[in-house]
Amino acid sequence: MTEAQAVSEANRCLGCVEAPCVKNCPAGVNVPEFIRRIATADFSGAYDSVFRNNPAGFICGKTCPAGKLCRSECNCGKLGGTVRISELQSFAVGKALEEGNLPRGEKTESNGMHVAVVGNGLFGIVCAYLLYEKGYSAVLLEASECPGKDALRYVPDDKPEKELFLREIELLLNGVEVRTGIQTAEDVPDLSRFDAFVSGEEDMPEWVSAAPGERMIRAESRAGDAPVFEVAAAKDAADRVDAFLKG
Numbered sequence: 001m002t003e004a005q006a007v008s009e010a011n012r013c014l015g016c017v018e019a020p021c022v023k024n025c026p027a028g029v030n031v032p033e034f035i036r037r038i039a040t041a042d043f044s045g046a047y048d049s050v051f052r053n054n055p056a057g058f059i060c061g062k063t064c065p066a067g068k069l070c071r072s073e074c075n076c077g078k079l080g081g082t083v084r085i086s087e088l089q090s091f092a093v094g095k096a097l098e099e100g101n102l103p104r105g106e107k108t109e110s111n112g113m114h115v116a117v118v119g120n121g122l123f124g125i126v127c128a129y130l131l132y133e134k135g136y137s138a139v140l141l142e143a144s145e146c147p148g149k150d151a152l153r154y155v156p157d158d159k160p161e162k163e164l165f166l167r168e169i170e171l172l173l174n175g176v177e178v179r180t181g182i183q184t185a186e187d188v189p190d191l192s193r194f195d196a197f198v199s200g201e202e203d204m205p206e207w208v209s210a211a212p213g214e215r216m217i218r219a220e221s222r223a224g225d226a227p228v229f230e231v232a233a234a235k236d237a238a239d240r241v242d243a244f245l246k247g
């Protein structure tokens with residue numbers, strides 16, 4: 001999609017007040033807002049708008065089952081064709097990643113609390129980033145040796161967008177401590193330091209139970225196997241950790 005094509009497609013959006021595309025987005029992206037920005041060629045503003053609700057907007061835009069979600073009830077469908085919402089999203093975020101024009105959410109001042117995010121994948125990366133943004137010292141504890149390895153399954157090696165997705169991961173992990181190769185409690189000598197553990201899996205790894213206290217928070221089960229559902233679960237988990245530790 002070129003800039004001119006993106007602006008043209010964005011100008012098809014009706015800017016609905018009761019926008020079904022927002023209601024149907026698991027990540028809660030403000031679709032009419034970011035599309036309005038593209039319509040006026042404010043591409044970095046569009047990225048900023050997407051990022052506020054979905055920190056992994058590029059990979060989600062590339063892989064979103066949009067026909068079942070945001071596009072399913074798009075009012076433009078009554079006029080002949082729904083708006084290409086997910087393509088506009090990945091266009092705006094991809095452009096920002098390509099150009100290095102990357103505004104990020106403001107980090108809240110450190111609250112002195114430590115949260116361990118257990119597990120690989122986009123869930124862990126986004127959850128750790130959101131906790132960092134909320135002021136926690138977020139530590140991603142991964143069994144594998146490669147941060148985000150599981151998340152990479154969404155983008156095969158031969159896809160040109162892989163490089164941009166790796167940049168998106170790198171951006172999110174900037175500020176998060178990442179430890180890899182975590183297999184046993186001995187691999188985490190400061191286990192008792194963490195105020196909470198959060199995992200995207202139903203079962204925490206056995207070694208986490210070596211940590212004292214009831215501080216385990218699991219993600220709600222996901223509605224589907226696509227990155228956008230991992231982002232939605234990560235947002236929910238980060239909010240619940242925040243409520244648990246501050247409640």
Ligand code: SF4
Binds near residue numbers: 012022083
């Ligand atoms: S439903 Fe379609 S036309 Fe309405 S705001 Fe969303 S994308 Fe635009």
